[in-house]
Amino acid sequence: xxxxxxxxxxxxxxxxxxxxxxxxxxxxxxxxxSVMVGxxxxxxTLPSLTEPGKMVTSKELHGKPYIINVWGTWCYACRxxxxxxxxxxxxGQVPIVGVDWRDTDEDALAWLAQLGNPYSHVAVDKQGRxxxxxxxxxxxxxxxxxxxxxxxxxxxxxxxxxxxxRDFEPKLKEQTQEGAS
Amino acid sequence: xxxxxxxxxxxxxxxxxxxxxxTTIPDPxxxxxxxxxxxxxxxxxxLNQSIADSPVELAGELRNEVREMIVAGKTDxxxxxxxxxxxxxxxxxxxxxxxxxxxxxxxxxxxxxxxxFIAVRIIRQRAKLVEQDNEPLEEEAxxx
Numbered sequence: 001x002x003x004x005x006x007x008x009x010x011x012x013x014x015x016x017x018x019x020x021x022x023x024x025x026x027x028x029x030x031x032x033x034s035v036m037v038g039x040x041x042x043x044x045t046l047p048s049l050t051e052p053g054k055m056v057t058s059k060e061l062h063g064k065p066y067i068i069n070v071w072g073t074w075c076y077a078c079r080x081x082x083x084x085x086x087x088x089x090x091x092g093q094v095p096i097v098g099v100d101w102r103d104t105d106e107d108a109l110a111w112l113a114q115l116g117n118p119y120s121h122v123a124v125d126k127q128g129r130x131x132x133x134x135x136x137x138x139x140x141x142x143x144x145x146x147x148x149x150x151x152x153x154x155x156x157x158x159x160x161x162x163x164x165x166r167d168f169e170p171k172l173k174e175q176t177q178e179g180a181s
Numbered sequence: 182x183x184x185x186x187x188x189x190x191x192x193x194x195x196x197x198x199x200x201x202x203x204t205t206i207p208d209p210x211x212x213x214x215x216x217x218x219x220x221x222x223x224x225x226x227x228l229n230q231s232i233a234d235s236p237v238e239l240a241g242e243l244r245n246e247v248r249e250m251i252v253a254g255k256t257d258x259x260x261x262x263x264x265x266x267x268x269x270x271x272x273x274x275x276x277x278x279x280x281x282x283x284x285x286x287x288x289x290x291x292x293x294x295x296x297x298f299i300a301v302r303i304i305r306q307r308a309k310l311v312e313q314d315n316e317p318l319e320e321e322a323x324x325x
Contacts, residue, residue, distance in 0.1 A: 034269070035265070035266065035267070035268070035269040035270075036267065039266075102238065127242070128238075128239070128242045131239075132239075132242060132243065132246065132267060133267060134267070135267035135268045135269070137225035137226050137239060137268065138225075138226055138239075
């Protein structure tokens with residue numbers, strides 16, 4: 001008759017274990033994991049904000065790791081993030097390509113003039129096509145692209161230097177090591 | 182009474198005017214597919230609304246993508262694939278069958294079978310007990 005008690009006990013322990021695992025993992029699940037990580041960056045040809053008449057293309061960016069930062073002047077968190085982008089740019093480890101999402105050129109240029117321009121290129125995505133191709137659902141979102149043009153990391157929400165050092169730097173180092181060997 | 186009716190009709194008209202998505206595709210078949218698809222794709226910003234019900238800009242852009250793909254002759258599955266490739270399975274309100282969620286699909290059926298099995302066993306055991314109860318006790322038998 002002992003099994004009568006053991007079976008529910010085991011069932012309870014298993015269930016409690018599953019729930020504990022779920023609760024522990026909950027903070028990671030706060031942001032939806034991007035399916036884009038591990039995939040090649042979508043090809044794009046978009047007008048440049050800072051160099052009128054020129055285009056920013058994914059092709060010219062390939063060959064070296066770079067960061068894509070999706071932002072807009074309408075985005076409050078982007079303003080919060082901007083000083084971090086300036087600091088990251090000053091670290092000089094990786095160029096940052098801005099994607100100005102659903103914005104007007106005047107607003108965007110005024111923003112960069114006022115707050116500084118951390119971007120090596122700024123692509124203008126008025127219709128949000130590239131944003132959709134990148135699976136962006138809210139600005140700011142930041143992608144790390146490796147030398148082969150594959151998305152190796154995605155960060156949702158404002159970036160900080162700490163987050164950059166924690167999540168982006170190790171992946172960048174892997175890149176340079178792979179390149180050297 | 183007539184005034185009330187008129188007011189009600191006026192309200193009904195206002196409602197349609199306020200619909201979030203005024204898109205119409207001339208072909209009614211395509212329009213039906215469009216309605217269907219936009220109702221089963223999640224608005225990634227608002228999470229618990231479909232892109233058909235959401236006033237958010239991104240939802241509008243995704244509706245636009247859906248409309249363009251339908252008009253271009255893409256199948257429903259191709260459109261779903263397009264969305265899943267960018268936003269993940271999460272964008273589908275109707276999850277697809279996959280190895281990861283197989284237990285979700287079959288879990289209830291398995292539970293039902295296990296439950297039925299246990300129920301049958303308990304009922305059979307109880308039935309036996311009733312039979313034993315009905316047998317006259319030895320003392321009683323002796324008295325007779």
